[in-house]
Amino acid sequence: MSSDAAPREQDILDALKKVEDPDLHKDIVSLNFVKDLKIDGGVVSFTIELTTPACPVKKEMEQWAREAVLAVPGVRDVRITMSAAVTRGAAGEGKQSVPGVKNLVAVGSGKGGVGKSTVTVNLAVALAQTGAAVGVLDADIYGPNVPLMMGIEGRPRAIGDRIQTLSNYGVRVMSMGFLTDRDDQPLIWRGPMLHSVIQQFIRQVDWGELDYLLVDLPPGTGDVQLSLTQTVPLMGAVIVSTPQDVALQDARKAISMFRQVRVEILGIVENMSYFQCPKCGERTHIFSHGGGAATASRYGVPFLGEVPLDVALREGGDAGKPVTALAPDSTAAEVFRGIARQVAAQVSIANAHNVGVVIE
Ligand SMILES: Nc1ncnc2c1ncn2[C@@H]1O[C@H](COP(=O)(O)OP(=O)(O)O)[C@@H](O)[C@H]1O
């Protein structure tokens, strides 16, 4: 073919078939990611629609596609639009999905105080920063910390019979903390009441259209947590642990609990992994080290990242200013963006499995 002739659509598609999604292990043409292909003389334009705006290899994928198409004889210019349509997760057997909410992801830990809410909030903000529509359901009815950590005060309104969320940093939130009078008054409720509150938070709250709804579960692996994971239509769970043996033991219990109710483990986050000296840069592993990664490999689940022990994280939490939003250049924010990309990738992989995409 002379290089002056306009390229044919089939040649472009053949070239794009060489571009593979590294997470789904399939080429982007077979995955149906290539849309709106137009050839105007030597100018080729198309859209690549990924399964998440938080795709870890978005830039690389664009570059690979550009190079592949530019190598086709007759192509002078390539114009690529990158977009994303988040895939919908399975609600789990016998569970009714939430209309408009594509993926309910639990953030769980066996033990309290390991930084579950801190991780939930920063993960939510990091996902929202990629352009995803994100919400947080604070299911920690007895210790609802999310409003404080997200810097949200006030009472939700109801429109008709739908309770409206309150938002900050681009994240929609619902929490028992919005509904109680005094935050120093612990709630003493028994299981069934707790369940009906969670059910209302899921079914009667106007979540709108969400790609990811993160559910900050109460700590522990007892009956309450078990039945919550059974009733909430979760597509997956992220486990938070510190590197300490006691916390890891509880993290293992949490993994078993989710597996028992067939909720996919999207991975483990190790929080308070190390302290980096702000003066000399030396890392100290205050709560031991490497336990999160070791546990992940032992259970065959992804390791999602290490969050440092960082005074700015604690201060940000107390002040309602998540570091990911307020200090985006900090190490902690960078770490959370990495975790967000990993979580989004794992959601996409799990959802691809569910619609029968064969992943080698
Ligand atoms: N990586 C971290 N560095 C510094 N402080 C942290 C970190 N993670 C959590 N914290 C602090 O530890 C306390 C407990 O964290 P929290 O997220 O409320 O835990 P959980 O929800 O598991 O009970 C909070 O005061 C929080 O600000």
Ligand SMILES: [Mg+2]
């Ligand atoms: Mg908490």
